[in-house]
Amino acid sequence: xxxxxxxxxxxxxxxxxxxxxxxxxxxxxxxxxxxxxxxxxxxxxxxxxxxxxxxxxxxxxxxxxxxxxxxxxxxxxxxxxxxxxxxxxxxxxxxxxxxxxxxxxxxxxxxxxxxxxxxxxxxxxxxxxxxxxxxxxxxxxxxxxxxxxxxxxxxxxxxxxxxxxxxxxxxxxxxxxxxxxxxxxxxxxxxxxxxxxxxxxxxxxxxxxxxxxxxxxxxxxxxxxxxxxxxxxxxxxxxxxxxxxxxxxxxxxxxxxxxxxxxxxxxxxxxxxxxxxxxxxxxxxxxxxxxxxxxxxxxxxxxxxxxxxxxxxxxxxxxxxxxxxxxxxxxxxxxxxxxxxxxxxxxxxxxxxxxxxxxxxxxxxxxxxxxxxxxxxxxxxxxxxxxxxxxxxxxxxxxxxxxxxxxxxxxxxxxxxxxxxxxxxxxxxxxxxxxxxxxxxxxxxxxxxxxxxxxxxxxxxxxxxxxxxxxxxxxxxxxxxxxxxxxxxxxxxxxxxxxxxxxxxxxxxxxxxxxxxxxxxxxxxxxxxxxxxxxxxxxxxxxxxxxxxxxxxxxxxxxxxxxxxxxxxxxxxxxxxxxxxxxxxxxxxxxxxxxxxxxx
Amino acid sequence: xxxxxxxxxxxxxxxxxxxxxxxxxxxxxxxxxxxxxxxxxxxxxxxxxxxxxxxxxxxxxxxxxxxxxxxxxxxxxxxxxxxxxxxxxxxxxxxxxxxxxxxxxxxxxxxxxxxxxxxxxxxxxxxxxxxxxxxxxxxxxxxxxxxxxxxxxxxxxxxxxxxxxxxxxxxxxxxxxxxxxxx
Numbered sequence: 001x002x003x004x005x006x007x008x009x010x011x012x013x014x015x016x017x018x019x020x021x022x023x024x025x026x027x028x029x030x031x032x033x034x035x036x037x038x039x040x041x042x043x044x045x046x047x048x049x050x051x052x053x054x055x056x057x058x059x060x061x062x063x064x065x066x067x068x069x070x071x072x073x074x075x076x077x078x079x080x081x082x083x084x085x086x087x088x089x090x091x092x093x094x095x096x097x098x099x100x101x102x103x104x105x106x107x108x109x110x111x112x113x114x115x116x117x118x119x120x121x122x123x124x125x126x127x128x129x130x131x132x133x134x135x136x137x138x139x140x141x142x143x144x145x146x147x148x149x150x151x152x153x154x155x156x157x158x159x160x161x162x163x164x165x166x167x168x169x170x171x172x173x174x175x176x177x178x179x180x181x182x183x184x185x186x187x188x189x190x191x192x193x194x195x196x197x198x199x200x201x202x203x204x205x206x207x208x209x210x211x212x213x214x215x216x217x218x219x220x221x222x223x224x225x226x227x228x229x230x231x232x233x234x235x236x237x238x239x240x241x242x243x244x245x246x247x248x249x250x251x252x253x254x255x256x257x258x259x260x261x262x263x264x265x266x267x268x269x270x271x272x273x274x275x276x277x278x279x280x281x282x283x284x285x286x287x288x289x290x291x292x293x294x295x296x297x298x299x300x301x302x303x304x305x306x307x308x309x310x311x312x313x314x315x316x317x318x319x320x321x322x323x324x325x326x327x328x329x330x331x332x333x334x335x336x337x338x339x340x341x342x343x344x345x346x347x348x349x350x351x352x353x354x355x356x357x358x359x360x361x362x363x364x365x366x367x368x369x370x371x372x373x374x375x376x377x378x379x380x381x382x383x384x385x386x387x388x389x390x391x392x393x394x395x396x397x398x399x400x401x402x403x404x405x406x407x408x409x410x411x412x413x414x415x416x417x418x419x420x421x422x423x424x425x426x427x428x429x430x431x432x433x434x435x436x437x438x439x440x441x442x443x444x445x446x447x448x449x450x451x452x453x454x455x456x457x458x459x460x461x462x463x464x465x466x467x468x469x470x471x472x473x474x475x476x477x478x479x480x481x482x483x484x485x486x487x488x489x490x491x492x493x494x495x496x497x498x499x500x501x502x503x504x505x506x507x508x509x510x511x512x513x514x515x516x517x518x519x520x521x522x523x524x525x526x527x528x529x530x531x532x533x534x535x536x537x538x539x540x541x542x543x544x545x546x547x548x549x550x551x552x553x554x555x556x557x558x559x560x561x562x563x564x565x566x567x568x569x570x571x572x573x574x575x576x577x578x579x580x581x582x583x584x585x586x587x588x589x590x591x592x593x594x595x596x597x598x599x600x
Numbered sequence: 601x602x603x604x605x606x607x608x609x610x611x612x613x614x615x616x617x618x619x620x621x622x623x624x625x626x627x628x629x630x631x632x633x634x635x636x637x638x639x640x641x642x643x644x645x646x647x648x649x650x651x652x653x654x655x656x657x658x659x660x661x662x663x664x665x666x667x668x669x670x671x672x673x674x675x676x677x678x679x680x681x682x683x684x685x686x687x688x689x690x691x692x693x694x695x696x697x698x699x700x701x702x703x704x705x706x707x708x709x710x711x712x713x714x715x716x717x718x719x720x721x722x723x724x725x726x727x728x729x730x731x732x733x734x735x736x737x738x739x740x741x742x743x744x745x746x747x748x749x750x751x752x753x754x755x756x757x758x759x760x761x762x763x764x765x766x767x768x769x770x771x772x773x774x775x776x777x778x779x780x781x782x783x
Binding site: 584591 | 732745
């Protein structure tokens with residue numbers, strides 16, 4: 001019997017700021033969040049139904065209608081298509097007997113599209129009732145649907161055995177593989193959890209911790225590259241009794257999956273990093289915000305946090321440091337790329353729509369519940385622990401002067417060894433391709449769709465904040481790929497799907513750009529269409545957050561670096577063509593009034 | 601030197617933008633010193649009699665006739681300007697864009713309260729001379745190339761004046777915030 005809405009609300013003490021958790025649990029228990037549930041939640045939390053409805057409607061994995069006893073979410077990322085998504089999707093439709101984004105009449109199976117789920121090295125992948133099913137083939141899909149119809153449980157659908165490392169942990173039991181190909185300071189398996197808290201923090205003042213971070217020159221690993229020591233210092237100096245640490249584990253950039261591997265294999269390192277940061281800024285509460293797609297790690301992570309409490313690495317007077325109290329809770333998302341933006345993430349953690357805030361003030365001044373908050377990427381927290389363990393000088397021995405340390409990158413696409421590589425900053429694109437066993441490379445997408453599509457002439461450029469900055473997503477394309485049709489169009493559609501809609505520029509311009517791109521791909525484009533796209537893309541810079549501001553990057557960087565691909569598709573000498581067709585535009589009006597065009 | 605020639609048209613608009621043009625008040629006298637007017641509702645010249653330098657278009661395209669007029673302007677004007685919200689975005693007429701043409705016609709001629717009891721033959725006007733409704737209202741730039749856009753509903757008279765004089769004198773436009781802000 002499904003858990004009642006009342007009991008879910010009671011679990012969170014009718015706290016309106018935990019609306020996300022309440023909706024997640026209702027969705028999970030009942031398979032959808034209907035109007036009666038919304039009315040009930042609104043009443044109990046003292047919100048209007050519109051408040052609840054606007055949060056519900058914002059997230060991809062919340063549904064107003066039943067999603068089926070087996071809700072199948074198949075990834076639409078570029079990697080999925082490169083690995084045969086079309087055939088897999090068609091087989092799902094044929095076997096289930098329904099098109100995507102519908103549910104079978106008996107309510108058994110629901111088929112849905114979903115944006116990148118962080119499995120780019122094992123695509124095509126689907127999420128079925130929270131469990132990951134990677135490396136799908138049409139054959140495997142037939143098996144899955146047959147077994148679902150035979151009444152097997154989601155656990156019983158697994159036939160390939162669980163993945164390596166902690167993927168086989170009884171609390172995880174995922175078919176996912178880590179594919180760790182190169183280790184460094186962050187991924188080093190020779191790590192003793194709690195060592196830095198017990199041996200270093202006990203001997204350092206918070207200011208000394210911050211000074212060490214500043215000296216290491218470490219910068220944020222999420223992509224924007226803000227100096228971590230400075231962020232912590234500003235937050236420490238902000239006047240408030242309540243401060244918060246938030247870990248951003250909402251990696252949603254297509255092609256990135258390194259946080260998934262860190263959460264699986266080095267979660268204690270990450271949690272220790274949050275404790276270190278809490279000590280430095282004087283925070284007493286922390287939130288680990290994890291994307292919904294990694295829900296299968298929930299029990300595992302919760303138990304690890306409970307274990308940290310038992311070992312006095314969290315909770316009260318941590319490691320015997322009088323007055324150093326720090327609690328961490330996990331906040332799951334519900335499917336939204338924009339929540340990777342720190343202020344949107346905070347909104348989401350407060351139970352609201354994940355729309356970026358207007359800045360300033362920045363989260364370090366006014367963040368979670370209006371209090372000073374440090375939001376850092378998973379990898380930043382992990383690196384911070386190593387900085388303290390071995391010292392800033394040791395850390396600076398890795399990487400370049402401007403970009404110190406290492407970067408965990410997710411490599412996928414046309415290469416023999418897709419997976420996770422921890423490299424020093426300063427690796428060139430050529431190095432990346434060589435390392436991953438990629439041949440005949442036409443282009444590399446550095447930094448995911450919001451980054452740059454670079455071609456051979458840029459392959460000697462290096463990964464660092466000053467040149468090719470990246471949050472860690474690297475997707476390789478060989479010469480068999482149609483960059484515009486397969487890659488640029490896919491990425492642009494991704495931005496359209498994932499725009500939060502708050503700024504009209506990001507809500508509208510990517511659609512206009514996609515239509516122009518389609519016009520060119522349909523061989524209806526003229527020269528000015530290309531220059532128009534470059535000009536019009538500029539208005540996106542007025543968007544509120546970095547995600548909107550970069551939404552035209554797939555088109556802009558591909559025009560810049562692969563102009564010939566566009567020029568090839570341009571027709572004739574015509575300088576301008578709106579594509580307007582008067583005959584087509586008047587057909588409806590003619591038919592409605594019983595007038596017909598002359599047949600001549 | 602010959603004076604620049606201006607033509608204007610109101611397509612699917614309300615003539616509000618043309619009214620705003622008249623709102624430049626006594627500077628209209630300066631304007632006619634600066635330019636000659638060709639085809640325009642202001643002087644009631646119905647056909648182009650010369651090639652023009654600047655075409656000002658009010659309104660978007662909701663009928664095939666609008667498309668013909670707009671294309672004619674494109675052919676005869678060196679610089680074509682979308683003047684006001686309807687020309688730029690479709691404006692108020694574009695509110696019908698989510699409704700089918702048949703439904704619009706039936707509401708206007710068969711079902712609307714003011715016609716319900718009077719159209720006994722249940723006729724939708726279909727004389728060959730009548731222009732045909734387009735499937736939706738198009739902003740001008742989706743039909744022909746437009747060179748400039750002057751926003752507003754209507755654009756402020758000052759904005760129109762500044763834009764025209766800047767174009768005529770080949771100067772950068774002076775655009776203080778008050779001229780284009782939302783009010």
